Amino acid sequence: MPLLRIPGLIDAHVHLREPGSTHKEDFYTGSRAALAGGFTFVLDMPNNAVPILTEKLLEEKITLAREKALCDVRFYFGTNGKNIEEFEKVSDKPEVFGLKLYCNHTTGEMLVENPDLLEKVFAGWKSAKPILVHAEGEQLVTALRLAEKHKRRIHVCHISQASEVELVRQAKIKKQKVTAGATPHHLFLTKDAIIKMKGYAMVKPPLGTEADQDALWTGLKDGTIDIVETDHAPHTRAEKEKNPPAFGVPGLETALGLMYKAVKDGRITHDDVIKFLYTNPKAIFNVPDQPDTYVEMDPELAYIVPQSGFETKCDWSPFAGMTLYGKPQSVVLRGRRVL
Ligand SMILES: [Zn+2]
Known part of the structure:
Protein backbone atom coordinates (compact mmCIF):
# COMPACT_ATOMS: atom_id res chain seq x y z
CA MET A 1 0.00 0.00 0.00
CA PRO A 2 1.36 3.46 -0.86
CA LEU A 3 2.14 5.64 2.14
CA LEU A 4 -0.45 8.16 3.29
CA ARG A 5 0.66 11.79 3.12
CA ILE A 6 -0.58 14.13 5.88
CA PRO A 7 0.38 17.73 6.79
CA GLY A 8 3.28 18.45 9.15
CA LEU A 9 1.58 18.30 12.55
CA ILE A 10 1.33 21.11 15.12
CA ASP A 11 1.82 20.56 18.86
CA ALA A 12 0.58 23.60 20.77
CA HIS A 13 2.03 22.46 24.11
CA VAL A 14 5.61 21.27 24.69
CA HIS A 15 8.31 21.77 27.31
CA LEU A 16 11.66 21.45 25.54
CA ARG A 17 13.48 22.41 28.79
CA GLU A 18 16.11 24.72 27.28
CA PRO A 19 17.52 26.85 28.79
CA GLY A 20 18.07 25.55 32.29
CA SER A 21 17.23 21.84 32.30
CA THR A 22 19.15 20.48 29.32
CA HIS A 23 20.03 17.31 31.25
CA LYS A 24 16.51 16.10 30.28
CA GLU A 25 15.83 17.80 26.92
CA ASP A 26 17.15 20.57 24.68
CA PHE A 27 16.05 22.19 21.44
CA TYR A 28 18.02 19.66 19.37
CA THR A 29 16.74 16.47 21.04
CA GLY A 30 13.25 17.89 21.59
CA SER A 31 12.89 18.90 17.95
CA ARG A 32 14.17 15.49 16.83
CA ALA A 33 11.46 13.92 19.02
CA ALA A 34 8.91 16.24 17.39
CA LEU A 35 9.93 15.22 13.86
CA ALA A 36 10.00 11.51 14.79
CA GLY A 37 6.39 11.98 15.89
CA GLY A 38 5.34 13.83 12.72
CA PHE A 39 5.31 17.34 14.27
CA THR A 40 6.99 20.09 12.23
CA PHE A 41 5.78 23.01 14.37
CA VAL A 42 5.72 23.14 18.17
CA LEU A 43 4.85 25.82 20.73
CA ASP A 44 7.13 25.82 23.76
CA MET A 45 6.03 26.71 27.30
CA PRO A 46 7.77 29.38 29.42
CA ASN A 47 8.19 27.53 32.76
CA ASN A 48 11.94 27.08 32.32
CA ALA A 49 14.30 26.80 35.33
CA VAL A 50 14.40 30.60 35.09
CA PRO A 51 10.84 31.38 33.93
CA ILE A 52 10.48 33.43 30.73
CA LEU A 53 9.03 36.58 32.32
CA THR A 54 11.02 39.28 30.52
CA GLU A 55 11.66 40.28 26.93
CA LYS A 56 15.39 39.70 27.47
CA LEU A 57 14.92 36.08 28.63
CA LEU A 58 12.53 35.47 25.74
CA GLU A 59 15.03 36.80 23.18
CA GLU A 60 17.78 34.58 24.62
CA LYS A 61 15.50 31.56 24.33
CA ILE A 62 14.51 32.41 20.74
CA THR A 63 18.20 32.61 19.80
CA LEU A 64 18.97 29.22 21.34
CA ALA A 65 16.08 27.59 19.50
CA ARG A 66 17.08 29.19 16.20
CA GLU A 67 20.59 27.73 16.58
CA LYS A 68 19.60 24.21 17.60
CA ALA A 69 16.05 23.22 16.63
CA LEU A 70 15.44 21.06 13.55
CA CYS A 71 11.71 21.87 13.32
CA ASP A 72 9.89 25.17 13.80
CA VAL A 73 9.73 26.11 17.50
CA ARG A 74 7.78 29.14 18.66
CA PHE A 75 6.87 30.37 22.13
CA TYR A 76 4.47 31.44 24.82
CA PHE A 77 5.41 34.23 27.17
CA GLY A 78 5.09 33.62 30.92
CA THR A 79 3.65 35.60 33.79
CA ASN A 80 3.85 35.61 37.58
CA GLY A 81 1.34 38.47 37.73
CA LYS A 82 4.13 40.98 38.38
CA ASN A 83 5.57 41.42 34.88
CA ILE A 84 2.58 43.12 33.23
CA GLU A 85 4.79 45.92 31.87
CA GLU A 86 6.63 43.33 29.74
CA PHE A 87 3.45 42.24 27.93
CA GLU A 88 3.34 44.95 25.30
CA LYS A 89 7.07 44.55 24.56
CA VAL A 90 6.57 40.91 23.54
CA SER A 91 2.96 40.37 22.46
CA ASP A 92 3.42 41.61 18.87
CA LYS A 93 6.55 39.55 18.22
CA PRO A 94 5.99 36.95 15.49
CA GLU A 95 7.72 34.33 17.68
CA VAL A 96 5.11 34.75 20.46
CA PHE A 97 1.81 32.86 20.15
CA GLY A 98 0.16 33.59 23.50
CA LEU A 99 0.55 34.10 27.24
CA LYS A 100 0.76 31.13 29.62
CA LEU A 101 -0.87 31.50 33.01
CA TYR A 102 -0.51 28.89 35.77
CA CYS A 103 -3.44 29.02 38.20
CA ASN A 104 -2.48 25.72 39.87
CA HIS A 105 0.83 24.31 41.11
CA THR A 106 3.08 22.63 38.56
CA THR A 107 6.74 22.49 37.48
CA GLY A 108 8.40 25.90 37.79
CA GLU A 109 7.73 29.05 39.77
CA MET A 110 5.02 30.89 37.88
CA LEU A 111 1.94 30.29 40.01
CA VAL A 112 -0.68 33.07 40.08
CA GLU A 113 -3.48 32.26 42.58
CA ASN A 114 -4.17 35.68 44.08
CA PRO A 115 -7.43 37.04 42.58
CA ASP A 116 -6.06 40.61 42.27
CA LEU A 117 -3.01 39.42 40.36
CA LEU A 118 -5.17 37.21 38.11
CA GLU A 119 -7.34 40.20 37.33
CA LYS A 120 -4.25 42.25 36.45
CA VAL A 121 -3.03 39.57 34.06
CA PHE A 122 -6.34 39.38 32.16
CA ALA A 123 -6.61 43.18 32.08
CA GLY A 124 -2.97 43.58 31.02
CA TRP A 125 -2.74 41.11 28.11
CA LYS A 126 -4.29 43.26 25.38
CA SER A 127 -3.24 41.07 22.45
CA ALA A 128 -5.62 39.07 20.26
CA LYS A 129 -3.29 36.10 20.86
CA PRO A 130 -4.81 33.74 23.47
CA ILE A 131 -4.15 33.45 27.17
CA LEU A 132 -3.44 29.78 27.88
CA VAL A 133 -4.47 28.64 31.32
CA HIS A 134 -3.47 25.73 33.48
CA ALA A 135 -6.62 25.96 35.59
CA GLU A 136 -8.20 23.03 37.40
CA GLY A 137 -11.59 22.92 39.11
CA GLU A 138 -12.54 26.21 40.79
CA GLN A 139 -9.58 27.99 39.21
CA LEU A 140 -11.07 27.21 35.79
CA VAL A 141 -14.34 28.86 36.85
CA THR A 142 -12.37 31.98 37.83
CA ALA A 143 -10.28 32.01 34.65
CA LEU A 144 -13.34 31.68 32.41
CA ARG A 145 -15.08 34.49 34.30
CA LEU A 146 -12.07 36.84 34.02
CA ALA A 147 -11.59 36.05 30.32
CA GLU A 148 -15.23 36.86 29.66
CA LYS A 149 -15.09 40.08 31.72
CA HIS A 150 -12.00 41.35 29.89
CA LYS A 151 -13.06 39.92 26.51
CA ARG A 152 -9.86 37.86 26.15
CA ARG A 153 -9.42 34.74 24.08
CA ILE A 154 -8.65 31.85 26.42
CA HIS A 155 -7.30 28.36 25.72
CA VAL A 156 -7.81 25.79 28.47
CA CYS A 157 -4.74 23.53 28.48
CA HIS A 158 -4.80 19.78 29.16
CA ILE A 159 -8.41 19.56 30.31
CA SER A 160 -8.63 16.43 32.48
CA GLN A 161 -11.88 16.19 34.47
CA ALA A 162 -15.46 15.59 33.31
CA SER A 163 -16.61 18.67 35.25
CA GLU A 164 -14.06 20.85 33.38
CA VAL A 165 -15.27 19.56 30.01
CA GLU A 166 -18.75 20.62 31.06
CA LEU A 167 -17.55 24.11 32.13
CA VAL A 168 -15.99 24.64 28.69
CA ARG A 169 -19.07 23.23 26.94
CA GLN A 170 -21.28 25.74 28.78
CA ALA A 171 -18.88 28.62 28.02
CA LYS A 172 -18.97 27.69 24.31
CA ILE A 173 -22.77 27.54 24.36
CA LYS A 174 -22.67 31.12 25.70
CA LYS A 175 -20.42 31.97 22.68
CA GLN A 176 -17.42 32.78 24.86
CA LYS A 177 -14.10 32.86 22.94
CA VAL A 178 -12.72 29.71 24.53
CA THR A 179 -10.85 26.71 23.16
CA ALA A 180 -9.53 23.61 24.91
CA GLY A 181 -6.96 20.86 24.53
CA ALA A 182 -6.64 17.31 25.83
CA THR A 183 -3.42 15.35 26.17
CA PRO A 184 -2.77 11.81 24.91
CA HIS A 185 -1.97 10.67 28.46
CA HIS A 186 -5.32 11.86 29.81
CA LEU A 187 -7.05 10.27 26.80
CA PHE A 188 -5.29 6.89 27.06
CA LEU A 189 -4.35 6.44 30.74
CA THR A 190 -6.35 6.62 33.95
CA LYS A 191 -5.17 6.95 37.54
CA ASP A 192 -5.02 3.13 37.68
CA ALA A 193 -1.75 3.50 35.73
CA ILE A 194 -0.11 4.85 38.90
CA ILE A 195 -0.36 1.40 40.56
CA LYS A 196 1.88 -0.14 37.91
CA MET A 197 3.96 2.82 36.75
CA LYS A 198 4.24 4.76 40.05
CA GLY A 199 6.08 8.07 39.51
CA TYR A 200 6.18 7.54 35.76
CA ALA A 201 2.39 8.10 35.64
CA MET A 202 2.44 11.21 37.84
CA VAL A 203 1.38 14.28 35.86
CA LYS A 204 -0.22 17.70 36.46
CA PRO A 205 -3.17 17.79 36.18
CA PRO A 206 -3.36 14.21 37.57
CA LEU A 207 -4.71 11.29 35.55
CA GLY A 208 -8.44 10.92 36.04
CA THR A 209 -11.05 8.19 36.29
CA GLU A 210 -12.59 6.24 33.42
CA ALA A 211 -15.58 8.60 33.60
CA ASP A 212 -13.23 11.57 33.14
CA GLN A 213 -11.60 9.81 30.21
CA ASP A 214 -14.97 9.12 28.56
CA ALA A 215 -15.90 12.80 29.00
CA LEU A 216 -12.70 13.83 27.18
CA TRP A 217 -13.53 11.62 24.17
CA THR A 218 -17.10 12.94 24.15
CA GLY A 219 -15.71 16.48 24.33
CA LEU A 220 -13.46 15.83 21.34
CA LYS A 221 -16.34 14.40 19.34
CA ASP A 222 -18.84 17.19 20.08
CA GLY A 223 -16.33 20.03 19.53
CA THR A 224 -15.97 21.07 23.18
CA ILE A 225 -12.31 20.05 23.05
CA ASP A 226 -10.60 21.46 19.96
CA ILE A 227 -7.11 20.00 19.91
CA VAL A 228 -4.87 17.23 21.13
CA GLU A 229 -1.75 18.76 22.71
CA THR A 230 0.98 16.48 24.01
CA ASP A 231 2.20 18.52 27.01
CA HIS A 232 5.52 16.81 26.23
CA ALA A 233 7.25 17.20 29.61
CA PRO A 234 10.36 15.05 29.78
CA HIS A 235 12.07 14.15 33.06
CA THR A 236 14.92 11.72 33.65
CA ARG A 237 14.19 8.26 35.05
CA ALA A 238 15.95 9.31 38.28
CA GLU A 239 13.63 12.32 38.60
CA LYS A 240 10.57 10.09 38.07
CA GLU A 241 11.78 7.54 40.65
CA LYS A 242 12.32 10.17 43.37
CA ASN A 243 9.76 10.75 46.14
CA PRO A 244 7.88 12.86 45.26
CA PRO A 245 8.54 12.40 41.53
CA ALA A 246 8.82 15.20 38.98
CA PHE A 247 5.45 15.69 37.26
CA GLY A 248 5.02 15.17 33.51
CA VAL A 249 5.57 12.62 30.74
CA PRO A 250 7.11 12.78 27.25
CA GLY A 251 4.55 12.63 24.43
CA LEU A 252 5.84 13.91 21.09
CA GLU A 253 6.85 10.53 19.65
CA THR A 254 3.66 8.63 20.49
CA ILE A 284 -6.51 28.70 17.08
CA PHE A 285 -2.90 29.84 17.28
CA ASN A 286 -2.74 31.38 13.81
CA VAL A 287 0.19 29.18 12.81
CA PRO A 288 1.72 30.27 9.49
CA ASP A 289 1.80 27.90 6.52
CA GLN A 290 4.80 25.64 6.13
CA PRO A 291 4.94 25.21 2.35
CA ASP A 292 5.97 21.84 0.87
CA THR A 293 5.82 20.23 4.33
CA TYR A 294 4.35 16.79 4.95
CA VAL A 295 4.57 13.48 6.80
CA GLU A 296 4.32 10.04 5.20
CA MET A 297 3.15 6.95 7.06
CA ASP A 298 0.95 3.87 6.89
CA PRO A 299 -1.92 4.22 9.38
CA GLU A 300 -2.60 0.47 9.10
CA LEU A 301 0.92 -0.53 10.11
CA ALA A 302 1.13 -1.60 13.77
CA TYR A 303 4.18 -1.11 15.97
CA ILE A 304 4.88 -1.66 19.65
CA VAL A 305 6.16 1.29 21.68
CA PRO A 306 9.62 0.25 22.90
CA GLN A 307 11.07 0.68 26.41
CA SER A 308 13.87 2.94 25.13
CA GLY A 309 15.54 4.14 21.95
CA PHE A 310 13.55 7.40 21.66
CA GLU A 311 14.79 10.72 20.31
CA THR A 312 13.75 12.56 23.48
CA LYS A 313 16.69 12.82 25.85
CA CYS A 314 14.73 11.28 28.75
CA ASP A 315 14.37 8.11 26.62
CA TRP A 316 11.27 6.49 28.12
CA SER A 317 7.55 6.53 27.39
CA PRO A 318 4.46 6.02 29.56
CA PHE A 319 3.00 4.12 26.60
CA ALA A 320 5.80 1.50 26.36
CA GLY A 321 4.39 -1.89 25.39
CA MET A 322 1.26 -0.50 23.71
CA THR A 323 0.43 -1.35 20.10
CA LEU A 324 0.07 1.84 18.06
CA TYR A 325 -0.37 2.58 14.36
CA GLY A 326 1.06 4.90 11.73
CA LYS A 327 4.64 5.66 12.71
CA PRO A 328 5.99 8.47 10.50
CA GLN A 329 8.35 7.04 7.88
CA SER A 330 9.46 10.31 6.36
CA VAL A 331 9.01 13.99 7.19
CA VAL A 332 9.66 16.79 4.70
CA LEU A 333 9.92 20.37 6.01
CA ARG A 334 9.89 23.14 3.38
CA GLY A 335 11.06 20.75 0.68
CA ARG A 336 13.88 19.21 2.72
CA ARG A 337 13.71 15.68 4.09
CA VAL A 338 14.26 15.89 7.86
CA LEU A 339 13.27 12.34 8.91
ZN1 LIG B 1 2.52 21.82 30.27
Whole structure:
Protein backbone atom coordinates (compact mmCIF):
# COMPACT_ATOMS: atom_id res chain seq x y z
CA MET A 1 0.00 0.00 0.00
CA PRO A 2 1.36 3.46 -0.86
CA LEU A 3 2.14 5.64 2.14
CA LEU A 4 -0.45 8.16 3.29
CA ARG A 5 0.66 11.79 3.12
CA ILE A 6 -0.58 14.13 5.88
CA PRO A 7 0.38 17.73 6.79
CA GLY A 8 3.28 18.45 9.15
CA LEU A 9 1.58 18.30 12.55
CA ILE A 10 1.33 21.11 15.12
CA ASP A 11 1.82 20.56 18.86
CA ALA A 12 0.58 23.60 20.77
CA HIS A 13 2.03 22.46 24.11
CA VAL A 14 5.61 21.27 24.69
CA HIS A 15 8.31 21.77 27.31
CA LEU A 16 11.66 21.45 25.54
CA ARG A 17 13.48 22.41 28.79
CA GLU A 18 16.11 24.72 27.28
CA PRO A 19 17.52 26.85 28.79
CA GLY A 20 18.07 25.55 32.29
CA SER A 21 17.23 21.84 32.30
CA THR A 22 19.15 20.48 29.32
CA HIS A 23 20.03 17.31 31.25
CA LYS A 24 16.51 16.10 30.28
CA GLU A 25 15.83 17.80 26.92
CA ASP A 26 17.15 20.57 24.68
CA PHE A 27 16.05 22.19 21.44
CA TYR A 28 18.02 19.66 19.37
CA THR A 29 16.74 16.47 21.04
CA GLY A 30 13.25 17.89 21.59
CA SER A 31 12.89 18.90 17.95
CA ARG A 32 14.17 15.49 16.83
CA ALA A 33 11.46 13.92 19.02
CA ALA A 34 8.91 16.24 17.39
CA LEU A 35 9.93 15.22 13.86
CA ALA A 36 10.00 11.51 14.79
CA GLY A 37 6.39 11.98 15.89
CA GLY A 38 5.34 13.83 12.72
CA PHE A 39 5.31 17.34 14.27
CA THR A 40 6.99 20.09 12.23
CA PHE A 41 5.78 23.01 14.37
CA VAL A 42 5.72 23.14 18.17
CA LEU A 43 4.85 25.82 20.73
CA ASP A 44 7.13 25.82 23.76
CA MET A 45 6.03 26.71 27.30
CA PRO A 46 7.77 29.38 29.42
CA ASN A 47 8.19 27.53 32.76
CA ASN A 48 11.94 27.08 32.32
CA ALA A 49 14.30 26.80 35.33
CA VAL A 50 14.40 30.60 35.09
CA PRO A 51 10.84 31.38 33.93
CA ILE A 52 10.48 33.43 30.73
CA LEU A 53 9.03 36.58 32.32
CA THR A 54 11.02 39.28 30.52
CA GLU A 55 11.66 40.28 26.93
CA LYS A 56 15.39 39.70 27.47
CA LEU A 57 14.92 36.08 28.63
CA LEU A 58 12.53 35.47 25.74
CA GLU A 59 15.03 36.80 23.18
CA GLU A 60 17.78 34.58 24.62
CA LYS A 61 15.50 31.56 24.33
CA ILE A 62 14.51 32.41 20.74
CA THR A 63 18.20 32.61 19.80
CA LEU A 64 18.97 29.22 21.34
CA ALA A 65 16.08 27.59 19.50
CA ARG A 66 17.08 29.19 16.20
CA GLU A 67 20.59 27.73 16.58
CA LYS A 68 19.60 24.21 17.60
CA ALA A 69 16.05 23.22 16.63
CA LEU A 70 15.44 21.06 13.55
CA CYS A 71 11.71 21.87 13.32
CA ASP A 72 9.89 25.17 13.80
CA VAL A 73 9.73 26.11 17.50
CA ARG A 74 7.78 29.14 18.66
CA PHE A 75 6.87 30.37 22.13
CA TYR A 76 4.47 31.44 24.82
CA PHE A 77 5.41 34.23 27.17
CA GLY A 78 5.09 33.62 30.92
CA THR A 79 3.65 35.60 33.79
CA ASN A 80 3.85 35.61 37.58
CA GLY A 81 1.34 38.47 37.73
CA LYS A 82 4.13 40.98 38.38
CA ASN A 83 5.57 41.42 34.88
CA ILE A 84 2.58 43.12 33.23
CA GLU A 85 4.79 45.92 31.87
CA GLU A 86 6.63 43.33 29.74
CA PHE A 87 3.45 42.24 27.93
CA GLU A 88 3.34 44.95 25.30
CA LYS A 89 7.07 44.55 24.56
CA VAL A 90 6.57 40.91 23.54
CA SER A 91 2.96 40.37 22.46
CA ASP A 92 3.42 41.61 18.87
CA LYS A 93 6.55 39.55 18.22
CA PRO A 94 5.99 36.95 15.49
CA GLU A 95 7.72 34.33 17.68
CA VAL A 96 5.11 34.75 20.46
CA PHE A 97 1.81 32.86 20.15
CA GLY A 98 0.16 33.59 23.50
CA LEU A 99 0.55 34.10 27.24
CA LYS A 100 0.76 31.13 29.62
CA LEU A 101 -0.87 31.50 33.01
CA TYR A 102 -0.51 28.89 35.77
CA CYS A 103 -3.44 29.02 38.20
CA ASN A 104 -2.48 25.72 39.87
CA HIS A 105 0.83 24.31 41.11
CA THR A 106 3.08 22.63 38.56
CA THR A 107 6.74 22.49 37.48
CA GLY A 108 8.40 25.90 37.79
CA GLU A 109 7.73 29.05 39.77
CA MET A 110 5.02 30.89 37.88
CA LEU A 111 1.94 30.29 40.01
CA VAL A 112 -0.68 33.07 40.08
CA GLU A 113 -3.48 32.26 42.58
CA ASN A 114 -4.17 35.68 44.08
CA PRO A 115 -7.43 37.04 42.58
CA ASP A 116 -6.06 40.61 42.27
CA LEU A 117 -3.01 39.42 40.36
CA LEU A 118 -5.17 37.21 38.11
CA GLU A 119 -7.34 40.20 37.33
CA LYS A 120 -4.25 42.25 36.45
CA VAL A 121 -3.03 39.57 34.06
CA PHE A 122 -6.34 39.38 32.16
CA ALA A 123 -6.61 43.18 32.08
CA GLY A 124 -2.97 43.58 31.02
CA TRP A 125 -2.74 41.11 28.11
CA LYS A 126 -4.29 43.26 25.38
CA SER A 127 -3.24 41.07 22.45
CA ALA A 128 -5.62 39.07 20.26
CA LYS A 129 -3.29 36.10 20.86
CA PRO A 130 -4.81 33.74 23.47
CA ILE A 131 -4.15 33.45 27.17
CA LEU A 132 -3.44 29.78 27.88
CA VAL A 133 -4.47 28.64 31.32
CA HIS A 134 -3.47 25.73 33.48
CA ALA A 135 -6.62 25.96 35.59
CA GLU A 136 -8.20 23.03 37.40
CA GLY A 137 -11.59 22.92 39.11
CA GLU A 138 -12.54 26.21 40.79
CA GLN A 139 -9.58 27.99 39.21
CA LEU A 140 -11.07 27.21 35.79
CA VAL A 141 -14.34 28.86 36.85
CA THR A 142 -12.37 31.98 37.83
CA ALA A 143 -10.28 32.01 34.65
CA LEU A 144 -13.34 31.68 32.41
CA ARG A 145 -15.08 34.49 34.30
CA LEU A 146 -12.07 36.84 34.02
CA ALA A 147 -11.59 36.05 30.32
CA GLU A 148 -15.23 36.86 29.66
CA LYS A 149 -15.09 40.08 31.72
CA HIS A 150 -12.00 41.35 29.89
CA LYS A 151 -13.06 39.92 26.51
CA ARG A 152 -9.86 37.86 26.15
CA ARG A 153 -9.42 34.74 24.08
CA ILE A 154 -8.65 31.85 26.42
CA HIS A 155 -7.30 28.36 25.72
CA VAL A 156 -7.81 25.79 28.47
CA CYS A 157 -4.74 23.53 28.48
CA HIS A 158 -4.80 19.78 29.16
CA ILE A 159 -8.41 19.56 30.31
CA SER A 160 -8.63 16.43 32.48
CA GLN A 161 -11.88 16.19 34.47
CA ALA A 162 -15.46 15.59 33.31
CA SER A 163 -16.61 18.67 35.25
CA GLU A 164 -14.06 20.85 33.38
CA VAL A 165 -15.27 19.56 30.01
CA GLU A 166 -18.75 20.62 31.06
CA LEU A 167 -17.55 24.11 32.13
CA VAL A 168 -15.99 24.64 28.69
CA ARG A 169 -19.07 23.23 26.94
CA GLN A 170 -21.28 25.74 28.78
CA ALA A 171 -18.88 28.62 28.02
CA LYS A 172 -18.97 27.69 24.31
CA ILE A 173 -22.77 27.54 24.36
CA LYS A 174 -22.67 31.12 25.70
CA LYS A 175 -20.42 31.97 22.68
CA GLN A 176 -17.42 32.78 24.86
CA LYS A 177 -14.10 32.86 22.94
CA VAL A 178 -12.72 29.71 24.53
CA THR A 179 -10.85 26.71 23.16
CA ALA A 180 -9.53 23.61 24.91
CA GLY A 181 -6.96 20.86 24.53
CA ALA A 182 -6.64 17.31 25.83
CA THR A 183 -3.42 15.35 26.17
CA PRO A 184 -2.77 11.81 24.91
CA HIS A 185 -1.97 10.67 28.46
CA HIS A 186 -5.32 11.86 29.81
CA LEU A 187 -7.05 10.27 26.80
CA PHE A 188 -5.29 6.89 27.06
CA LEU A 189 -4.35 6.44 30.74
CA THR A 190 -6.35 6.62 33.95
CA LYS A 191 -5.17 6.95 37.54
CA ASP A 192 -5.02 3.13 37.68
CA ALA A 193 -1.75 3.50 35.73
CA ILE A 194 -0.11 4.85 38.90
CA ILE A 195 -0.36 1.40 40.56
CA LYS A 196 1.88 -0.14 37.91
CA MET A 197 3.96 2.82 36.75
CA LYS A 198 4.24 4.76 40.05
CA GLY A 199 6.08 8.07 39.51
CA TYR A 200 6.18 7.54 35.76
CA ALA A 201 2.39 8.10 35.64
CA MET A 202 2.44 11.21 37.84
CA VAL A 203 1.38 14.28 35.86
CA LYS A 204 -0.22 17.70 36.46
CA PRO A 205 -3.17 17.79 36.18
CA PRO A 206 -3.36 14.21 37.57
CA LEU A 207 -4.71 11.29 35.55
CA GLY A 208 -8.44 10.92 36.04
CA THR A 209 -11.05 8.19 36.29
CA GLU A 210 -12.59 6.24 33.42
CA ALA A 211 -15.58 8.60 33.60
CA ASP A 212 -13.23 11.57 33.14
CA GLN A 213 -11.60 9.81 30.21
CA ASP A 214 -14.97 9.12 28.56
CA ALA A 215 -15.90 12.80 29.00
CA LEU A 216 -12.70 13.83 27.18
CA TRP A 217 -13.53 11.62 24.17
CA THR A 218 -17.10 12.94 24.15
CA GLY A 219 -15.71 16.48 24.33
CA LEU A 220 -13.46 15.83 21.34
CA LYS A 221 -16.34 14.40 19.34
CA ASP A 222 -18.84 17.19 20.08
CA GLY A 223 -16.33 20.03 19.53
CA THR A 224 -15.97 21.07 23.18
CA ILE A 225 -12.31 20.05 23.05
CA ASP A 226 -10.60 21.46 19.96
CA ILE A 227 -7.11 20.00 19.91
CA VAL A 228 -4.87 17.23 21.13
CA GLU A 229 -1.75 18.76 22.71
CA THR A 230 0.98 16.48 24.01
CA ASP A 231 2.20 18.52 27.01
CA HIS A 232 5.52 16.81 26.23
CA ALA A 233 7.25 17.20 29.61
CA PRO A 234 10.36 15.05 29.78
CA HIS A 235 12.07 14.15 33.06
CA THR A 236 14.92 11.72 33.65
CA ARG A 237 14.19 8.26 35.05
CA ALA A 238 15.95 9.31 38.28
CA GLU A 239 13.63 12.32 38.60
CA LYS A 240 10.57 10.09 38.07
CA GLU A 241 11.78 7.54 40.65
CA LYS A 242 12.32 10.17 43.37
CA ASN A 243 9.76 10.75 46.14
CA PRO A 244 7.88 12.86 45.26
CA PRO A 245 8.54 12.40 41.53
CA ALA A 246 8.82 15.20 38.98
CA PHE A 247 5.45 15.69 37.26
CA GLY A 248 5.02 15.17 33.51
CA VAL A 249 5.57 12.62 30.74
CA PRO A 250 7.11 12.78 27.25
CA GLY A 251 4.55 12.63 24.43
CA LEU A 252 5.84 13.91 21.09
CA GLU A 253 6.85 10.53 19.65
CA THR A 254 3.66 8.63 20.49
CA ALA A 255 0.78 11.11 19.96
CA LEU A 256 0.12 10.33 16.29
CA GLY A 257 0.33 6.58 16.86
CA LEU A 258 -2.13 6.85 19.74
CA MET A 259 -4.55 8.84 17.59
CA TYR A 260 -4.41 6.20 14.86
CA LYS A 261 -4.99 3.58 17.56
CA ALA A 262 -8.17 5.55 18.39
CA VAL A 263 -9.10 5.36 14.69
CA LYS A 264 -8.48 1.57 14.72
CA ASP A 265 -10.61 1.30 17.86
CA GLY A 266 -13.44 3.16 16.11
CA ARG A 267 -13.40 6.17 18.47
CA ILE A 268 -12.49 8.79 15.84
CA THR A 269 -11.84 9.06 12.09
CA HIS A 270 -8.76 9.88 10.04
CA ASP A 271 -10.23 13.35 9.41
CA ASP A 272 -10.47 13.86 13.19
CA VAL A 273 -6.76 13.09 13.56
CA ILE A 274 -5.90 15.85 11.09
CA LYS A 275 -8.38 18.21 12.74
CA PHE A 276 -7.01 17.71 16.28
CA LEU A 277 -3.31 17.71 15.36
CA TYR A 278 -3.23 20.21 12.49
CA THR A 279 -6.31 22.13 11.32
CA ASN A 280 -7.61 23.27 14.72
CA PRO A 281 -4.27 24.18 16.35
CA LYS A 282 -3.34 26.02 13.13
CA ALA A 283 -6.53 28.10 13.30
CA ILE A 284 -6.51 28.70 17.08
CA PHE A 285 -2.90 29.84 17.28
CA ASN A 286 -2.74 31.38 13.81
CA VAL A 287 0.19 29.18 12.81
CA PRO A 288 1.72 30.27 9.49
CA ASP A 289 1.80 27.90 6.52
CA GLN A 290 4.80 25.64 6.13
CA PRO A 291 4.94 25.21 2.35
CA ASP A 292 5.97 21.84 0.87
CA THR A 293 5.82 20.23 4.33
CA TYR A 294 4.35 16.79 4.95
CA VAL A 295 4.57 13.48 6.80
CA GLU A 296 4.32 10.04 5.20
CA MET A 297 3.15 6.95 7.06
CA ASP A 298 0.95 3.87 6.89
CA PRO A 299 -1.92 4.22 9.38
CA GLU A 300 -2.60 0.47 9.10
CA LEU A 301 0.92 -0.53 10.11
CA ALA A 302 1.13 -1.60 13.77
CA TYR A 303 4.18 -1.11 15.97
CA ILE A 304 4.88 -1.66 19.65
CA VAL A 305 6.16 1.29 21.68
CA PRO A 306 9.62 0.25 22.90
CA GLN A 307 11.07 0.68 26.41
CA SER A 308 13.87 2.94 25.13
CA GLY A 309 15.54 4.14 21.95
CA PHE A 310 13.55 7.40 21.66
CA GLU A 311 14.79 10.72 20.31
CA THR A 312 13.75 12.56 23.48
CA LYS A 313 16.69 12.82 25.85
CA CYS A 314 14.73 11.28 28.75
CA ASP A 315 14.37 8.11 26.62
CA TRP A 316 11.27 6.49 28.12
CA SER A 317 7.55 6.53 27.39
CA PRO A 318 4.46 6.02 29.56
CA PHE A 319 3.00 4.12 26.60
CA ALA A 320 5.80 1.50 26.36
CA GLY A 321 4.39 -1.89 25.39
CA MET A 322 1.26 -0.50 23.71
CA THR A 323 0.43 -1.35 20.10
CA LEU A 324 0.07 1.84 18.06
CA TYR A 325 -0.37 2.58 14.36
CA GLY A 326 1.06 4.90 11.73
CA LYS A 327 4.64 5.66 12.71
CA PRO A 328 5.99 8.47 10.50
CA GLN A 329 8.35 7.04 7.88
CA SER A 330 9.46 10.31 6.36
CA VAL A 331 9.01 13.99 7.19
CA VAL A 332 9.66 16.79 4.70
CA LEU A 333 9.92 20.37 6.01
CA ARG A 334 9.89 23.14 3.38
CA GLY A 335 11.06 20.75 0.68
CA ARG A 336 13.88 19.21 2.72
CA ARG A 337 13.71 15.68 4.09
CA VAL A 338 14.26 15.89 7.86
CA LEU A 339 13.27 12.34 8.91
ZN1 LIG B 1 2.52 21.82 30.27
